Ligand SMILES: [Zn+2]
């Protein structure tokens with residue numbers, strides 16, 4: 001994982017939506033793209049600080065909301081009522097995707113390859129709009145403990 005590649009991919013995504021690639025937008029998106037799971041505000045703040053970026057909380061909240069409205073990221077409310085964010089890497093997420101909530105460590109993972117296809121087989125007369133499926137269980141790193 002080399003930083004230059006990540007930077008250019010975050011920047012390309014911003015340019016794709018016709019947005020101005022400000023350092024804050026680019027950096028937050030980069031953190032989300034590099035993450036293997038959904039991150040809370042706190043975790044994003046900590047990751048940024050570790051890389052020498054210091055956002056004030058207001059900027060971070062604003063950037064995250066903006067990324068969500070631009071559909072570059074999505075947010076998930078965990079069972080613990082904490083909002084977590086992750087980059088949207090697949091464009092064909094019309095039907096959304098499932099999430100996995102680890103009941104041991106509380107982390108939330110995006111299962112982008114798992115589309116809740118049951119929702120498409122609705123009885124006659126029902127029209128599908130959106131499905132949110134969260135699977136509860138034990139994540140790989142907790143399972144090995
Ligand atoms: Zn876990």
Ligand SMILES: [Zn+2]
Pocket residue numbers: 074076086097098099109110111
């Ligand atoms: Zn997700």
